[in-house]
Amino acid sequence: MTREDLVLTPRGIRFRNRLLPCSIGRNGLTARKVEGDSATPIGIHRITGLWYRADRMARPAHxxxxxxxxxxxxxxxxxxxxxxxxxxPLAASHERMRRADPLYDLVLTTDWNWPDAVPGRGSAIFLHQWRRPRFGTEGCIAFARQDLLWLARNLRPGTRLIVPPLAMGAAAMAAT
Known part of the structure; x- marks a missing residue:
């Protein structure tokens, strides 16, 4: 691990010697991710994309x-x-990226179950804005808006996101 990795700890995400509070899946961490389990997958993932609402904010990175x-x-x-x-239009089940609430005003996508997705192994593991501090997600990792914006300005495609099997510490983080 280096200071250029995003590392989940029991107290938040560590990146460039900063600790950013975050929320994880409301059901904690899992090594056996399945669609709809509301858990954050353990492993080493990479940042693959950065999306933003141009009608709500300036472009955060080139x-x-x-x-x-x-x-x-x-x-x-x-x-x-x-x-x-x-x-x-898409008849299949999907999430709208352009939401009425601010949760997806800024979204960092990851390579969880991508590019060759295994059906049912989980989708849309994003870094996005939280509803409120420590409010569990559907499996994503969520941050305060200002912290997410700072990450977006400082991350690059391919940055590693390390989610170690912290079990109790990370599960407690989601429930607090």
């Missing part, structure tokens, strides 16, 4: 892509676009 009204993320395990960005 590699950021705008989120438009038709941008979706497929979460249907039986669809060929499972765990991929796609565009509306």
């Amino acid at each position: 590699w950021a892509r705008k989120i438009g009204p038709q941008d979706l993320w497929c979460d249907s395990p039986d669809h060929p676009l499972y765990n991929r960005h796609c565009r509306a």
Whole structure:
């Protein structure tokens, strides 16, 4: 591990010698991720993309892509676009990237179960804004808006996200 890795600890994400409070999946961490389990997958992942709402904020980094009204993320395990960005219309189950709330105003995507997605192994493991401190997610890692913005400005594609099997410490982090 280096200071250029995002490392989940029982107290938050450590990056560049800073500790950023975060929320994880409401069911803690898992080594056996499945779609809909509300757990954050253990492992070494990489940052693959940066998306932002241009109508709500300035471009955070040169590699950021705008989120438009038709941008979706497929979460249907039986669809060929499972765990991929796609565009509306899409009949299969999906998440809208352009939400009414601010949770996806800024989104960092990861390589969890990507690019060759295994059906049912989980989709849309993002870094995004939290609802409130320590409020558990569906499996993503969530931050205060200002911390997420700082990350977006300082991360690069390929940055490692290390989620070690912290079990009790990380599970307690989600429940607090």
